[in-house]
Amino acid sequence: MRDYLSATAHFNYQHTVDAALHGSLSALNACVECCDRHALPGRIALFWEGRDGSSATYTFTQLQEQAARFANFLLAQGVQKGDKVAGLLPRNVELLIVVLATWRIGAVYQPLFTAFGPKAIEHRLGSSGAKLVVTDAVNRPKLAEVADCPTIVTVTGAKGQGLVRGDFSFWAELGNYPAQCDPVLLTGEDPFLLMFTSGTTGPSKALYVPLKAIVAFQSYTRDAVDLRPEDAFWNVADPGWAYGIYFGITGPLGLGHPITFYDGPFTLESTCRVINKYGISNLTGSPTAYRLLIAGGDEFARSIKGKLRIVSSAGEPLNPEVIRWFADNLDVVIHDHYGQTEMGMVLCNHHGLDHPVHVGAAGFASPGHRIVVLDDQHQELAVGQPGILAVDRSQSPMFWFNGYHGVVTKAFVGNYYLSGDTVELNPDGSISFVGRSDDVITTSGYRVGPFDVESALIEHPAVIEAAVIGKPDPERTELVKAFVVIGAQYRATPELAEELRQYVRKRLAAHSYPREIEFVSELPKTPSGKLQRFILRNQEIAKAQEATAHKASA
Structure with a gap:
């Protein structure tokens, strides 16, 4: 395990980093970095597992x-350098x-999550101006409802099922073209991905990811995930989202390491099957999973x-x-990133670097990033004072975000990028997550982070999930309210609600326990599994x- 301080010291001198990130990265191609460079005889790039138990392996060659x-x-369809190619495809x-081919010609790949409906797809394709979209027979009907849909290529089912008149057939077309195509070389500033934010508080915004970000993706995969040559690696995140395509495809393939695709729903049965069948030792995913x-x-x-070495x-x-469950029941360390x-990932409890790890801390800045905590006047805060997590761009050579496409952002203030998340700096230099800025609750003059209350609730055996918000209150400004999903063997009774209130009160503080508890069957989340507390807050x-209004009319 490498020392954290020695790993971060490598990035201390801006001129050295500029030479590394701009000089040596002046002739780049993402397909070369993530495929050609590792195309040695028999070297496996992909382990694929189907939902029915079928499987296949594919080499880099x-x-x-x-x-x-x-x-x-x-190229025959007129797609050129900088054009967008969208993929509405499952993990096959x-x-x-499609991803590698798009990169090969210097075009930009745009992922589309397969759970999106026609309107979400239409917004993203319209915003990007994609020249072409590739889909499969299952998702093809959605595109029929998309206005001004670009050229469609369909991966057909058995006997050509799913192919619509006017579509190109994916595998049929591959047979019509030669297996040689010179890669288009680009600079580190040229884009290779077009991503969209999740749009939890408004329309999703587009942003380009430049080729130089591949270095940061590889660094995270090596330092935080600690991906080793002997590991069998599985990132369960969907490649329709950032974590899946950044660190389930680009990072590991860029290191020449094979990845695992499971084409099916995430279930207990499928997870056990894939881990055991492929000997998965290094697993990444989300807390929801x-x-x-x-x-x-x-x-x-x-x-x-x-079976698992790290998670x-x-x-x-x-x-x-x-964290405790994984340690007690699986004898494995799970780290928060x-x-x-x-x-990308800028604050981690790094598996591959030696630094203190404390429960509840998001970790330390990833090498190549300087992470700070700012107050409302954008001044850096000292230990123990909650503020906005920000990246000091002047001292973060691995930071690659340059803004949203076609939208002026207020996230850049001077040299800082403001994340919108509230955090605290700890005495050892690590940083603890408090919550989104809009999620922090002000009650009776106290500031309460919803995450702490949710964590306390989840420790109760009856609670499966919880979301905590501030409910408007004339006396306290806000009062703490919890929405709770309980196990099937429990009943949603006033007695259980009171038990949960006292349970949290004893573990946290008198001002931060939930004065109201509402039992619900599910919590609002984004398609990638993130809690959407703002929906609950808006309802209240x-x-x-x-x-x-009713009181006034009466």
């Missing part, structure tokens, strides 16, 4: 040849071929105990109960306004 064929097809080899596994209890734990988590902060679509605001 096979992917290189198929990507070249599809790249030639794209076709997805990987891990809570589902914990619900499997002892049977799940017995089936995979001893990494991203997307939402890890509750302490999840923080990042955003806009910047609407209720308060309605009650005020």
